[in-house]
Amino acid sequence: MTDRELVGLTSTEVAERVTRGEVNDVPNRSSRSTADIVRGNVFTRFNAVIGVLFLVILVVGPIQDGLFGFVIVANTAIGIIQELRAKKTLDSLAVVGEAKPVVRRDGTSRPVHTSEIVLGDLVELGPGDKAVVDGTVAESASLEIDESLLTGEADPVVKKSGDAVLSGSFVTAGSGAFTATKVGRDAYAARLAEEASRFTLVRSELRSGINTILRYITWLLLPVATALIISQLVVGRNDLAEAIRRTVAGVTPMIPEGLVLLTSVAFAIGVVRLGRKQCLVQELPAIEGLARVDTVCLDKTGTLTEGGMDVSEVHLLEGRGIGAESPAGRALAALGAADSRPNASLRAVIDAYPGGVPDGWRIVEAAPFSSARKWAGARLAAGPDAPERTWLLGAPDVLLPAGHPVLREADERGARGLRVLLLGRTDAALDEVAPGTEVEPVALVALEQRLRPDAAETLRYFAEQGVAVKVISGDNAVAVGAVAGQLGLDGADHPVDARQLPSAEEDPDKLAEMLESNSVFGRVTPQQKRDMVAALQSRGHTVAMTGDGVNDVLALKDADIGVAMGSGSEAARAVAQIVLLNNSFSSLPSVVGEGRRVIGNIERVANLFLTKTVYSVLLALLVVFVALPYPFLPRHLTLLSSLTIGIPAFFLALAPNRERARPGFVKRVLRYAVPAGVIAGAAAFTSYLIARQEYPHDFRAATSATTLTLFLVALWVLAMVARPYTWWRVGLVLAMAAGFAGVLTIPWFQHFFQLRLVGTEGPWVAVGIAAVASAVLEAVWRVVRRRVSVH
CATH class of the missing domain: 2.70.150.10 (Calcium-transporting ATPase, cytoplasmic transduction domain A)
Structure with missing residues (x-):
């Protein structure tokens, strides 16, 4: 050039x-475009189905039976608004980061x-x-x-x-x-990558599980809806409009439209919450992935310790004098000046020995620090006619052979949590320096690392939550163990030198076993970090990796969740799914907690939505087989859905949840929802048959009694899903009960929803059926819970 x-x-x-x-x-x-967000929330298969049903109701009337259409419009608007909020947060944080x-x-x-x-x-x-x-x-x-x-x-x-x-x-x-x-x-x-976007929808078990459930429902929807339409037209042949209304009432609740909405809203609110804590989520499912994490791999420097360091001691191994004018001091100053982009260790040396290249000295050639070789060096001449010598600054146990007496002195300082570097010289050329090179030790440079004030508390949080912590660092194992010990990490008293570990190619099982049984590893190379992540994953662990340097990039990329510090290298931030822009290790519990909140609560409310789908399908089938008019109008099921699912699910989805997520989302939800839906549907149909005998000429009274039964059983499902109880959850269930009581007792609501209990025997029979069904439901729920816990 x-x-x-x-x-x-x-x-x-x-x-x-x-x-x-x-x-x-x-x-x-950093996020989907506005057009993509609107399109994704509006143009869905179920919105299309519900939209058509809504138009049908607008034609046959009355408007009360079209309430479900307004609910869908509101839900879609809420989803769009929340995702736009998340987009705004993501975009602003992406600019900062x-x-x-x-x-x-x-x-x-x-x-x-x-x-x-x-x-x-x-x-x-x-x-x-x-x-x-x-x-x-x-x-x-x-x-x-x-x-x-x-x-x-x-x-x-x-x-x-x-x-x-x-x-x-x-x-x-x-x-x-x-x-x-x-x-x-x-x-x-x-x-x-056809599109250079930092936002990508990686695999999400939650999303794929919900899509699987929706696919099953789609298969069921068409034949059941067709049979219901035909039966209602035949049964209600004298009143076509009434038959259509009851057909729409049977089809609409089969669709768990709110489940997709709440998933999007929960993810979006999670992004906003984390954004307020200066956490940039570059891939939305990363929030979910964190809920499944059971192992966190930490790089010591920049994570447990702050980036900066200070020279606390320079111990001369030959001659006297360690000041700036001594040979050792001049060599350290020259090494600092030789690297145009010094790392944290060399920056501390530069602070202690400023001034650049000493007078009379000259730099012939330089080799910057590399995580792979663990040293930096320069070919220096101490004067115009002085011979050139290679000066090295790096890990003592890398530059010196095993058993060298200087290593004992280095370990003594490392045991106090200091990072120890060796200043040495050799006649070998820079490109000839390799393990086994004769290096003459000149001085030990001890660097004091600054512990993050919040690190100990964060490690305690992970211990309480059952998340294993593995500290893997390129530093001396003894020094890493000392730092981890100061922070109270279990297993810090027996650190492992990674050079003694079997390679992933030689014995992957032994490597995985060593990683599971130990907590602190030192002298880890970048490739070994990557192998360690893979070894833990091979044992079924969900691994999060945190780091900030180039030596962490490969492991960050391969981990299930990569978390980078905002002040870290550009490469580390580019491959991580989450970036802590405030560089605060204490943000990790918030990030993990947000993930658990999202996935745990979505699983919780999915039970409500799918219970409704199951009892709706069952009721439709029973009505078809017995050739009866469908017991509900659309307004009745809109009321039931709102009070037992829609409103409470919104609050439950945003509540705190510390339970670590487990695989098997679909199976677990179906184990709860299918029996609950069958019991609720059977109870409602039984109540309907009895009510028709009780009120042979008052279809409204029969519908009211059936609605009461279904509401009470659905309310019990809600009460079970809301456990463990807190004051606000109990208040939520009671508020929904009070809302339904108001509908049954206030004349305007009675007329609007066409619900009115007649006499005493019919309503009490409905309550009795609901009580029996709730008792059966409770017993089945407990049996299923025990089986799920065992598995």
Whole structure:
């Protein structure tokens, strides 16, 4: 590259490229578009069915029987409004959390939005940065790029001037700059994913389970509805309008339309709640996934400890003097100056030994820190005529052979929770440094790590919730164990050196066994982190991985849920499903709790909706077989649905819930809903048959008695679903009972809903049938609960 090209584009050149459309215009959305949200809530198969039924009722009247149509309109509006709120939250948080690549224009480095990069821009790179467009390397200072997320190649690739850079890859070590050669939809990553969107609907057991249930209902709906329509037309041949009304009443409650609405609303409100706590949810089902997590893997640095560190001690191993003018001090200052993008450890050294390259010293060559090799180094000359020597700063147990006496001193400091680095030198060239290289130890540099004040409390929360915590770090195992011990983590007293673990290829079962029986692991390489996540998943664990550095990217990508810190590397944030923008580890309990609230409560209210579907189908079939008029009008079932399902389900879906989610959503819900629906339907039909004998010429009285029975049984289902009781849940059930009592006693409501209890014997028989059905329901419910608990 010429000096002119290394200056970058001028403002005029950028403007010309923007005019020509040579910009990185791939949409970087954090949520669905407004049109998609409206379309997804309005144009559903069940809305279409209910819409047609509503139009039919508008034709035959009266309007009271079309209340279900207004309910659907309200439900759809609520769903749209809540999702738009979630979209607004997601979009605003995405802007805050968006990493801004640095480009060089007019000779000056400046951050820009990803969408503002133009063809020919000179984009600067450093450790943790992600390449957002394709390009060609213009300058390289030991630049190493990981392309594993694109190509599957595990080892970082050393990039030199002229080498290609693919969008979607990220820098693991070194720094440099590349010229953008392909932007927008022409870039490699954009071609791989037809749509470059940070919001993707990954697999969700909750969504797929509900879709499965809806598919079953769709299959049932058509034949049952057809049979009901024919039977009502035959039975009610003298009153076509009445037959149509009762047919609509039989078909409408079969559709659990509110279940889909509440799922969307619960997810959307979860996003908004987490957004208020500065948690960016990049994939909605991540909220659900967190509810299933039983193992959390934590990277120590940046998670249990804060990012910054301080040099607490420099212990000289030879000669005297550790000040800035000593050989050791000068070497540390030179190593700090040799890395243009220092990590937290080297930044602490720079703070302790500022001033850059000492007078008379010169940097011949430099190798930035790499998580894979665990050291940084530089080829230095202490004077114009001084011989060149390689100085290294890194992990003592990596640079020195096992059993070396200096390692004992390093372990003593590590046992106090300090991060210990070795300053050493060798005559070997930088590219020849490898395990076994003769390194002359010069000094031990002890760094004090700052524990997060909320880490201990967060670990206690996970212990109370039965979530296993695994600390996996690239640091010395003893030092990691000491930090974890200070925070009260069980198992911190026997940390494991990951270099002693079997590889995933050699003995995956042994690796999984070691991970299950231990809590703290040190000297873990990036590839090992990935293998550890896979090993835990092989034992049936749902794994969440937290991290902030490039060494965490592969594990974050493979974990069931990846959680990145907002201040972490761009690559880590890009692959994580959840980003903690406030960098607060204490936000994790809120995130996990929100996931449990969503999935636990949706499962809870799904029992209500599917119970209604089952008893509606059963009643329709019984009416068809016995050739009777359907016992209800649409207004009756709208009332029942609102008081026993719709209103209470909305409150129950948003209540706190700490129970960890388990797989098998569909089976578990059907085990409860099918017997409950059968019992409720049988009780209502029995009451209907008896009421027809009691009131042979008063169909309204028979309908009222049947409605009373069905309401009481459905209310008991609600009371069971609402357990364990709290004051507001008891109040909710009582309020629904009071609402129905008001309908039966207030004349205006009696007339509006055509409900009026006649005499005393008929209503008490209806109550008695409901009481028996509720007792049977309670017994069956307890038996099912015990069986589900066992499994």
